[in-house]
Amino acid sequence: MVKVAPSILASDFSKLGEEVRDVINGGADYIHVDVMDGHFVPNISIGVPVVEALKPVSNVPLDVHLMIENPDQYIPQFANAGADIITVHIEASPHIHRTIQLIKDQGVRAGVAINPGTPVEMIAPILADVDLVLLMTVNPGFGGQSFIDRVTDKIQDVYKSAQEINPTVEIEVDGGINEETAKLCREAGANVLVAGSSVYKSEQRNLAIEAIRG
Ligand SMILES: O=C(CO)[C@@H](O)[C@H](O)COP(=O)(O)O
Numbered sequence: 001m002v003k004v005a006p007s008i009l010a011s012d013f014s015k016l017g018e019e020v021r022d023v024i025n026g027g028a029d030y031i032h033v034d035v036m037d038g039h040f041v042p043n044i045s046i047g048v049p050v051v052e053a054l055k056p057v058s059n060v061p062l063d064v065h066l067m068i069e070n071p072d073q074y075i076p077q078f079a080n081a082g083a084d085i086i087t088v089h090i091e092a093s094p095h096i097h098r099t100i101q102l103i104k105d106q107g108v109r110a111g112v113a114i115n116p117g118t119p120v121e122m123i124a125p126i127l128a129d130v131d132l133v134l135l136m137t138v139n140p141g142f143g144g145q146s147f148i149d150r151v152t153d154k155i156q157d158v159y160k161s162a163q164e165i166n167p168t169v170e171i172e173v174d175g176g177i178n179e180e181t182a183k184l185c186r187e188a189g190a191n192v193l194v195a196g197s198s199v200y201k202s203e204q205r206n207l208a209i210e211a212i213r214g
């Protein structure tokens with residue numbers, strides 16, 4: 001089952017509740033929330049109060065992508081605010097088993113994210129313990145960037161390893177996803193497709209979501 005997770009980073013923040021309802025009505029499976037701290041990535045976006053405000057608006061899971069240093073310090077707050085999935089970057093998590101366990105201890109699904117320039121071997125030691133692997137298909141920090149197509153090899157690698165040790169893990173891709181790049185990712189084994197610009201900038205968001213789902 002392929003899922004589509006529109007990223008609210010590309011939405012109109014002046015009417016965020018409406019923007020979230022609109023993509024849910026258009027078929028969104030998750031709402032993807034990009035949290036950036038200006039340290040791990042060169043941009044600052046949104047944080048805990050926005051997750052809290054969106055919780056009553058959304059009847060689909062809030063998929064919180066933490067692009068922050070020291071994620072352990074904030075995981076309980078995001079969980080209490082209503083995150084359903086919390087994903088941390090391997091590059092920002094030197095004690096990854098502890099961090100993933102901390103997420104699970106909050107009763108939240110746990111994900112690990114990996115940048116395009118980081119080899120997949122980095123996440124091998126945690127693959128059996130996570131609910132989701134997020135392969136970045138752009139360098140994180142901004143919406144609207146171009147898909148890095150060599151990441152499809154990494155998707156295939158993760159898919160193959162997951163078949164053996166964690167067949168129910170979700171494989172999510174994020175960055176530059178549109179109808180064409182979504183197809184490449186689905187064929188490589190991804191089953192959760194994050195899309196910001198290609199959904200929110202589209203005239204007919206429901207059609208954009210269905211095209212990405214394939
Ligand atoms: O995590 C990030 C960027 O760091 C993403 O979730 C973007 O928000 C995706 O935006 P598009 O590339 O789809 O416009």
Ligand SMILES: [Fe+2]
Pocket residue numbers: 007032033034065174194
């Ligand atoms: Fe993201």
